[in-house]
Amino acid sequence: MTRPSAAPGTTGPGAPDRFGTGPAATSDQPAPGPGPAPDADAGARVGPTAPVPGGPAKHRASAPEDDRLEQVLESLRRHIRDLEFADGLPGAEEGRTLQADVLAQLSDYVLPRVRRSDIPLLIAVAGSTGAGKSTLVNSLVGEQVTTTGVRRPTTNSPVLACNPADVDWFSEASFIPSLPRVRQQGLAMPGKDGMLVLAATEAMPRGVALLDTPDVDSAVAAHHEFAAKFLDAADLWMFVTTSTRYADARVWEFLQVARDRDTSLAVVLSRVPRRGRRQLLDHFGAMLEANGLGAAARFAIPETDQIRGERFTSNVADHIRGYLADVAGEAEQRDRVTRRTFIGVIDSFRSRVPGLARQVEAQIETGRTFATAVDDSYATARHRIETGLGDGSLLRGSLMARWQEVAAGGELARSLRLRGKRARRARRAEQAERSQRVSALERAVRDALEALVVSACERASDEIEQRWREVPGGGDLAVKALNQPGTGLLAQQIRQEITEWQREVAEMTTASGATKRSVARFVTFDHDIVALVLIIDLLGYERSRSGGGAHAADPSGPSPQRLLKGLFGAQSLRSIGASAREDLRRRVLGLLDRERVPFDNALASAGIPSEDSAVQLYQATYNLEITR
Numbered sequence: 001m002t003r004p005s006a007a008p009g010t011t012g013p014g015a016p017d018r019f020g021t022g023p024a025a026t027s028d029q030p031a032p033g034p035g036p037a038p039d040a041d042a043g044a045r046v047g048p049t050a051p052v053p054g055g056p057a058k059h060r061a062s063a064p065e066d067d068r069l070e071q072v073l074e075s076l077r078r079h080i081r082d083l084e085f086a087d088g089l090p091g092a093e094e095g096r097t098l099q100a101d102v103l104a105q106l107s108d109y110v111l112p113r114v115r116r117s118d119i120p121l122l123i124a125v126a127g128s129t130g131a132g133k134s135t136l137v138n139s140l141v142g143e144q145v146t147t148t149g150v151r152r153p154t155t156n157s158p159v160l161a162c163n164p165a166d167v168d169w170f171s172e173a174s175f176i177p178s179l180p181r182v183r184q185q186g187l188a189m190p191g192k193d194g195m196l197v198l199a200a201t202e203a204m205p206r207g208v209a210l211l212d213t214p215d216v217d218s219a220v221a222a223h224h225e226f227a228a229k230f231l232d233a234a235d236l237w238m239f240v241t242t243s244t245r246y247a248d249a250r251v252w253e254f255l256q257v258a259r260d261r262d263t264s265l266a267v268v269l270s271r272v273p274r275r276g277r278r279q280l281l282d283h284f285g286a287m288l289e290a291n292g293l294g295a296a297a298r299f300a301i302p303e304t305d306q307i308r309g310e311r312f313t314s315n316v317a318d319h320i321r322g323y324l325a326d327v328a329g330e331a332e333q334r335d336r337v338t339r340r341t342f343i344g345v346i347d348s349f350r351s352r353v354p355g356l357a358r359q360v361e362a363q364i365e366t367g368r369t370f371a372t373a374v375d376d377s378y379a380t381a382r383h384r385i386e387t388g389l390g391d392g393s394l395l396r397g398s399l400m401a402r403w404q405e406v407a408a409g410g411e412l413a414r415s416l417r418l419r420g421k422r423a424r425r426a427r428r429a430e431q432a433e434r435s436q437r438v439s440a441l442e443r444a445v446r447d448a449l450e451a452l453v454v455s456a457c458e459r460a461s462d463e464i465e466q467r468w469r470e471v472p473g474g475g476d477l478a479v480k481a482l483n484q485p486g487t488g489l490l491a492q493q494i495r496q497e498i499t500e501w502q503r504e505v506a507e508m509t510t511a512s513g514a515t516k517r518s519v520a521r522f523v524t525f526d527h528d529i530v531a532l533v534l535i536i537d538l539l540g541y542e543r544s545r546s547g548g549g550a551h552a553a554d555p556s557g558p559s560p561q562r563l564l565k566g567l568f569g570a571q572s573l574r575s576i577g578a579s580a581r582e583d584l585r586r587r588v589l590g591l592l593d594r595e596r597v598p599f600d601n602a603l604a605s606a607g608i609p610s611e612d613s614a615v616q617l618y619q620a621t622y623n624l625e626i627t628r
Helices: 064-081 092-115 133-141 164-170 221-232 249-261 277-290 318-329 331-388 398-409 421-432 436-469 474-482 490-511 527-538 541-546 560-568 570-605 613-627
Strands: 121-127 159-162 181-183 196-200 208-212 236-242 264-272 297-302 416-418 523-525
Touching: 064 092, 064 331, 064 613, 092 221, 092 331, 121 133, 121 221, 121 318, 121 331, 133 159, 133 208, 133 318, 159 164, 164 196, 208 318, 221 249, 236 249, 236 318, 249 264, 249 331, 264 277, 264 318, 264 331, 277 297, 297 318, 318 331, 331 436, 331 474, 331 570, 331 613, 398 436, 398 527, 436 474, 436 490, 436 527, 436 570, 474 570, 490 527, 490 570, 527 541, 527 560, 527 570, 541 560, 560 570
Parallel strands: 121 208, 121 236, 159 196, 181 196, 236 264, 264 297
Antiparallel strands: 159 208, 416 523
């Protein structure tokens, strides 16, 4: 890429126009203000430019401040790399795009340039479909390294031309490690989609590489994603578009990225017709100015058929070749180009990393919304159950009917017998022939408690599902929670817990013993039946009676509490009742905790960022600012 002699039709030293002819400059930005427009077909480089904004010199790995910068950048990369986003929830798509973008530029561009000072200058040639990028690259190199053709898009794999001495730098170990590549042997041939072709040639000077990227406006989405990946790793962007495509939205999306990052940029308008040339160049220049890109180096390539062997045969691209020769060959100019792009990328992290943090915060807030829905719904369920267990509301319907049948049928009285051998024999006989009414009462107790817990849990589940579905993506997460293995077993688990609880209550009445003031010193009794009496009392019999239940009008109805006090005494009864009530509460609330597990698991496995993820990103951005 040696600098050519002056092309025919150019003038001597002097101020050129924005897209006109003139001498090669020594910087990557044009002088301010437009000049006269000559009629020559071949465009030329713009003239001398203002200096690039100041900043740190190219980083040297040996400097202590660079060691600190590398540590800060590594910390930032680690925080970004470790981020997770929940699929389908607000912030996921935007967050992953930003994450991949910043992470790739940190890994592929920033950190390598902090660690090493001898990295080849990478010039990425990008642009519109059919703009002639491959022809231009071949012409700039001086031999065919990439293929062109009538099929669009032509470049289905990027081609990187460099000196053989630099080719190892662009191997998988150093340059975009995740990208597969192949070394070109002999005649230039395209690689497979998604593969980088390395074309080592002595025509390229050492320390500079030229990259032919896929079309940024290709119909194949992977092509412009590919182009963006390489632009993020380049020191200088050379953007090529045509006289018919330069106003396309996709073109300006990429140009505005260069503007926002203050990337060293050159723009080439190709296939410029002779007729209307001045108006076309003026319009494109006005668009560049309006979009904040007026400082970009500009070139024009005329519409020409002077192409042979997939490169220009005349001096059509000499002005561009001379510009790149200046950039690659002059240390000061090269340092300006690389420094400007490097500083621009670092500056862009001031907005890009906080932008990523905001997407993280959006996901964290969504996770809080989901978690709050679970907490609120099961807190309400807990309150409903705890209230229902003691307010007497269960003592209605079937349960009350079964209780009245037992009380009126004499089972309670017959369960009490004077102590002695005869009494024990009678008790064994009666236990063998347990009344169906007592069994029915036991089932009614289990059914009532089961209905209370199932109803509360189902309402909680429905409330959670409804609130989750109000958030985009929450419906899928709710379905995931409700379809987890083990769901739907609540009724079976409740029956098991209630049966075990009834057995525990019976054992409590056996172990309590008799007090001096209790009748239990003189009688023996059926502990299962007495346990049922205790359960009826614990479920709020007295409350239900004072509140006017179905049995309140029957003053002759037995009082469970009176019977229990007679058997155990008031103090012992309070102790038994408190233990039984706490055991029931523990079992039921344990079921509640198990019922919410699928929702908690769904949230835990969704990939929602941790609460401190955004804070770490903000802190890492601050650390970068004070370390620069």
